[in-house]
Amino acid sequence: MNHRALQHQVFLFLLITVSLAFAWILLPFYGAIFWALVLAILCAPLQRRLLKLLRQRNNLAAVLSVLAFLIAVFFPLLLIAASLVQEGTLVYGKMRSGQIDFGTYFQQILSSLPGWLAKLLARFGVDDISTLKSALSEAATQASQLIASKLLGIGQITAQFVMSIGIMLYLLFFFLRDGTGLAAKITHAIPLNKIDKQQLFAKFATVIRATVKGNLTVAATQGAMGGAMFWFLGIQGAMLWAVLMTVMSLLPAVGAGLIWGPVALYFLVTGAVWQGVTLILYGVFAIGLVDNILRPILVGKDTQMPDYVVLLSTLGGLSVFGLNGFVIGPVIAAMFIASASKCHLTGRDLSSLHQIKWDLKYGPYGRGPCI
The missing domain is CATH 1.20.1440 (de novo design (two linked rop proteins))
Known part of the structure; x- marks a missing residue:
């Protein structure tokens, strides 16, 4: 009995260790795995309908489901992202050239406030227009640079982004094709x-x-x-x-x-x-x-x-x-x-x-x- 208990404990320790190591390996791609699972759940009704039409041909049904997702969702999002990058670049250029100046906008707001509110703001040191203008301009410039860098990074489609998208679509195919069997195995393994x-x-x-x-x-x-x-x-x-x-x-x-x-x-x-x-x-x-x-x-x-x-x-x-x-x-x-x-x-x-x-x-x- 002691020997069997020891074997059981060693097995549990090995199982936990290997599971944690496997999760650690997959951690850099958790976003792609998660969204592949989400899209598989969303596309499951379409997959079931295609299976009926195609007489249970799993591979073809999964391929068509992935293509439907690309045409209906992914490609339009890419077009919107490209337009967004172009417009964001134009706005960033106007901010750098001074055509868009948040400090000036804030000055206009302060000059339009009633006297009692202006005095109240003066007690908190918010009446120094030049200081506030420079601070707001600097903050807006930094924020615009950060936003522009992010947008340009997405627009240029980095290698990591391409890899994540590829992994997501690859896993989506297998989740759609083998999802029922995988769900059954996971369900059977859970001790409830x-x-x-x-x-x-x-x-x-x-x-x-x-x-x-x-x-x-x-x-x-x-x-x-x-x-x-x-x-x-x-x-x-x-x-x-x-x-x-x-x-x-x-x-x-x-x-x-x-x-x-x-x-x-x-x-x-x-x-x-x-x-x-x-x-x-x-x-x-x-x-x-x-x-x-x-x-x-x-x-x-x-x-x-x-x-x-x-x-x-x-x-x-x-x-x-x-x-x-x-x-x-x-x-x-x-x-x-x-x-x-x-x-x-x-x-x-x-x-x-x-x-x-x-x-x-x-x-x-x-x-x-x-x-």
């Missing part, structure tokens, strides 16, 4: 009862679909609406602002307002009242309405999570995992809630099990064993 495993896997897939499709739909809609309004108002770099609003809209409730809100405030304090009022009304009742209506329907309803949990898990996921976190954060939160909901039932079952053992050992009333 069949019902719990089915519920957790179903919850995982549901949250993935709801988070990706819901958040991306809401973000793209808000970004497009905001960019259209910026173009209508004659704001330079409308596409760049649209993309920024799309990214910020991944944050529930407060996302797009962080972009159009300061612009509307600038319009109001500089005398462009109708532009400011129009942008505020449009932002609150059009862009904000999209968030308030679509997000609960597309995200909260399927994930069965409150809005504040979605917000906090999204913010936490973005801070920990970067852009991938807008999916990973809500998935972790949903799995936690699904697992925690089992605690009451599990605790009751454990107490019943202990009671049965007690009755078997001491009898139902503690008067002696019943067998």
